[in-house]
Amino acid sequence: MNHKIILASKSPRRQELLKLMDINFHVVLKEVDESYPEQLSPEEIAVYIAEKKAKAFDETVTDEIVLTADTIVCVNNQILGKPENEAHAIEMLQTLSGRMHQVITGVCLLYQHRYHSFYxxxxxxxxxxxxxEIVSYVNEYKPFDKAGSYGIQERIGLIGIERINGSYTNVVGLPTEKLYRELMKL
Incomplete structure (x- = not known):
């Protein structure tokens, strides 16, 4: 890959995944309002926010690829974002306990003023x-920066997740398989 990559994310998990993929990148952060129109589907929300994050860079990048992403957790069409506090984190994990939920990651690649998005x-x-188990996890890991209040690579994921249909790295925060294929097209 010959392009310079800007990762517009402070997520240490996304940074680690890119390192594991042997992708050279540097992190540049910009504050972006993550609100979205209410009528969007969960998949559309993830892509909408990822594109919104990329638009903050549109006027300033030249030959770089800007990589933005947004991960949401959805259970019964209810979006579980990042918890507001400890009680909210505990409530979210109680909601997820014993159930199936979806993890949706929207990704946007901004290159030469064109947006290439997928999820x-x-x-x-x-x-x-x-x-x-839930209270102990929240107290120890403080998952306040994670959609749905958990990290799959942390204790709650290791003891609580029975199975996954789909990409593990997507649940971590970046669907690396799809990302690699899409980067090769640019």
């Missing part, structure tokens, strides 16, 4: 979690 969906099946 991936993974189904995640949680076992029943006790309140003690």
């Amino acid at each position: 991936d969906v993974s189904e995640v099946f949680f076992a029943e979690l006790s309140d003690e």
